Amino acid sequence: MEKKRGRPPIDSEAVNLRLPRDLIEAIDEHRRDEADLPTRPEMIRRALIEWLEMKTRKI
DSSP: OOOOOSOOOOSOOOOOOOOOHHHHHHHHHHHHHSTTOOOHHHHHHHHHHHHHHHHHHHO
């Protein structure tokens, strides 16, 4: 069987959104503070996960 090209299948869905330039700049600034310099989408994922964890702890 020949290997397929492209991204491996994962349980996810794309979410496209527009952000104000100042928010993008703030995200980029925080990305540079990370040891592994994550991509913008990865930094947004991390921020959302952190926010959700904080919300869960408050309940």
